[in-house]
Amino acid sequence: MSVARRERLRRGAMTVLEICAVAALYLGSAKLGLLQQLVRGQVTPLWPPSGIALASLLLCGPRVWPGIALGAFLVNVSLGPSLPAVLAIAAGNTLAPLCSYALLRRTGFRAELDRLRDALALIFLGAFTGMLVSATTGSGALTLAGVLSTADFWPTWSVWWTGDAMGVLVVTPVLLVLRSARLPKGMPPSRWVETLLLVAATLGVGFLEAGSTPLLFLGFPLLIWAAFRFQLAGAAPCALAVSTFAIVSAAERAGPFAGHDLLTDMITLQAFNGSISLTALLLGTVIGERNQAQREIARACGQLAEMATKIALGDHRPTFPDDKDGDREGEGAKEAHHGRAPGRA
Template sequence: MAVAPHHRLRRSGPAALEICAIAALYYGSARVGLLQQLVRGQVTPLWPPSGIAVASLLLRGPRVWPGIALGAFLVNISLGPSLPAVLAIAAGNTLAPLCSYLLLRRTGFRAELDRLRDTLALIFLGAFTGMLVSATTGSGTLALAGVLSTGDFWPTWSVWWTGDAMGVLVVTPVLLVLRSAHRPRKARPFRWAEALLLLAATAGVGFLVTGHTPLLFLGFPLLIWAAFRFQLAGAAPCALAMSTFAIIAGGERAGPFAGHDLLTEMITLQAFNGSTALTALLLAAVISERNQTQREIARACGQLATMAAKIASGDRRPTLPDAKHEKGEGDEGDEKGAGDPRTRQKPSPHP
């Protein structure tokens, strides 16, 4: 009788540790995201915890939702105006990724993101649709608590929604890529050199973006390069880096964000982040599907060539039973013709 409780304890131990780890990741990423807060000390243009929450649900299942709830509560307890408001905002932050997870699972989503349909599902269902829950719940709670005025509701809601959606679009693909990092693949030396060159170019463009030169558009050739050569493994980290550089520049009012009001800055920043994420994800998915199609065509051509070679070799060399059959029929016919007295030719009476 004492074996069953001990077995349940052994199973619940790793689960509790997993929940605590997700809560810690949620809290830590939230503190990093709040460094670039722009609205009311709570709303940021990129909310990494939403991406971590969706990725953890996709990789570990819905059983880890308490970790998301715990992390959201710990983050908002020092920001919310009251305990009921904190609980409501934490509930919205938990329900939003759960809705995204359920919507993605209903579409047959695959975490590899190697199909265009999976990328479109992550964009329109996981990010844009699921994050409506957290933005509406959070903004509505702040409005009911008297923190937001009537005129500030929709600007706060739009920043909240786009920030959570950008967290899913930018952070979730990177975590899904890291999921397969434990499976090493052999790569040629020039591939490593190309990856290092791409990393250096991304850092250089990021330095220009955060400076006084408005060169945001230089990030798109790097995204195309990363997607064509490395697919999602290169495009997702590159998109995250470019979005991070743009957010830093926006927070410091530097580069293309200098001399603009908050509304113009947010529109420019979120348009750039959205374009970066969409370009990286869609292009990487299309290239992955093209490569998969080429591999299937090459495999089918190889099978057809093997079958054609077998058929050709069978036509040139008839099988041994066929040869024996032909020879047996001829010999049998000759013997029958020689041994049958009715078919034996009669001697002619005339000399």
């Protein structure tokens, strides 16, 4: 067997493993999401598979789309009223992240999420625009199958769309951050203590959200703390945790969700989750971009100080970084000064 053929087989095997992993993650996260379904046993206020699907496309490329399709089919085959409806819903759940992926690629999106433009693209193109496909296809399939009445189409569509969009806004940034996450070397103990305090505070706020007192707003100081101190690496997981606690509270009709009808609870919950995710994503990205700019300015100042020192010491021809042409010209001038042609012995 030739080396090229072995390499093709290895790549094919890796692709199959990636597809299976995406399908398994999609199916597992869907089971978790369906634990908190609020509409028709099939529509949830936060649909994690949409975030996992888009993140897998951004990290692995479009070759893993069969895993998304397989996972969507396996999830809906036990829920859908008929096979055509299941196929339509699975197709919509597959096309939605593919559309989001295509839109993000056209804008030059970077998976590092280190620019404000990347955060805005993920919000408006990845979440709000791309997820229109799955909501429209799914709600239309349920209506045509007779599960939904015409009057229930738009309420179901709105919950479906916001659930998929929240999945992208809350889950996708966490997965993209985890891809590049590394344990910091030489981090002082005080930083570890601060991390543990942030985790403990997040858990405490989560329990307060599920209590009888409406204290949802306590999540915002945590997000600000996480974003300023840990940038998106801290803000994104914090937003996911706070949103999860709010969803559990809404499903149990506890805290600020007690004593209201379903529509009021859904509006309150989605407004809160949207505010949490947007705050974490935008604030974490802006602060990370600011810190990067400060590092670049400090590096440039160091280079200028080095050149100023050389000039003060009498070297009036400072060498810029990576200025190879300037070095060659200087060598040629020296050789010409000594009576030799440049480039000859």
